[in-house]
Amino acid sequence: MNIENLMTELSHFVITYGPKLIGAILVWFIGSFVIRKITRALHTIMDKRDLDASLKPFLKSLSGIILKLLLIITVLSMLGVEMTSFIAILGAAGLAVGLALQGSLQNFAGGVIILLFKPYKVGDFIETQGYLGTVKEILIFHTTLKTADNKIVIIPNGNLSNGSLINYSKEENRRVDFTFGIAYGESVEQARKLIIDIFNQDDRILHEPAEPFVALSTLADSSVNLTARVWVKGENYWPVFFETNEKVYKAMNEAGISIPFPQMDVHLIGNKK
Structure with missing residues (x-):
């Protein structure tokens, strides 16, 4: 009798859950195959778009984990497992972790944005967060700068992705601005010709996108100021x-x-008798 009951229960289980189990197994294998195809396609796309080498394995792993998680939830749902509570617990845990690691997650997201959109790259000379320096290394959480006086500055990527930044190396050419002061009474034309001649003798000074420019700009307290502008290659600035x-x-x-040089004329007026 016990054997008959056992066989009956087994038959009922096979009839009830057999199709679901077979379907879940098929979905698992087919889903795994599709995920491999998708991750390979993403890797190919990243190669074609020349993404940063440090970002490729991370994005590939992240996409694989997300797709695998979705596949697991789908398979468990097909087997009749109630996923509502599991998803709620997973969401609550994710929220708690996110709040605990808020600063790190901000830097992480900033690093992904920087590596994707490339506002700067290794070797660029940038100004940001009150620092001037050459980009030495770009990591997921922070960027390392090397200043002109050989200091290493580590800046969180969250600040870099949300703050203002000047990239002096982004464009091939840069404009050099000068201010030259001459004394009142001196010839502006003679000074302008002298400066233009110096510019014309320097092969590093470019004539595109504009010719060297010199003009009187300010009548200052102690000098007549001439503003001069020339274009050069970035490395010649x-x-x-x-x-x-x-x-x-x-x-x-x-x-x-x-x-x-700055000076002041003092006029002494004697007392009248």
């Missing part, structure tokens, strides 16, 4: 800036053009 200042200073001295 500082050499041209420093060397041109020195050349103009020497040329003005040789030409007898006075370079003023």
